[in-house]
Amino acid sequence: MTLDMKKTLLLLLLGFINLFSISAQDKWINLDYATTNTGDNGLIGSWVQVIFEDSKNNLWIGTESGISIKKGGEWSSLTEKDxxxxxxxGDIEEDRNGLIWLATNESILKYDGVDFISWIFSL
Incomplete structure (x- = not known):
């Protein structure tokens, strides 16, 4: 295989990767939320850092003011008070046992739906 053929194949491969990543980004959903703290019908904060959909199709939205969760048509929030x-x-993930893991700039937290277990970073 010549160098020109290798370059052509590499460009085609990169083009396909770019095409698939662009088409995956086109999957948007309508959240029907307000962008201010509106309690039961909106986000707890206006600066969204992460949006995560768990295995039960609940939306977890991490903001600067806490987490807003949309389960079905109902909104709830979690903050320092909780x-x-x-x-x-900054990040929300779910493990294979259905536990939610959260990352902040100071800690990692595991949430079982009732209680948090935290690991706090110290320098």
Whole structure:
């Protein structure tokens, strides 16, 4: 295989990767939420850092003011008052046991639906 053929194949491969990543980004859903703290019908904060859909199709939205959760048509929120180490949540994931894991700039938290277990970073 010549160098020109290798370059052509590499460009085609990169083009396909780019095409698939663009088409995956086109999957948007309508959240029907307000962008201010509106309690039961909106987000707890206006600066969204992460949006995560769990295995039960619940939306978890991490903001600078805590987490807003949309289960079915109902909204709820979690903040420091509920056990977050800090309100600003940067990442949300779910493990194979259905437990939710949260990352902040100060901690990692595991949430079982009732209680938080936190691991706090210290320098």
């Amino acid at each position: 056990g977050l180490v800090v309100n600003e949540v």
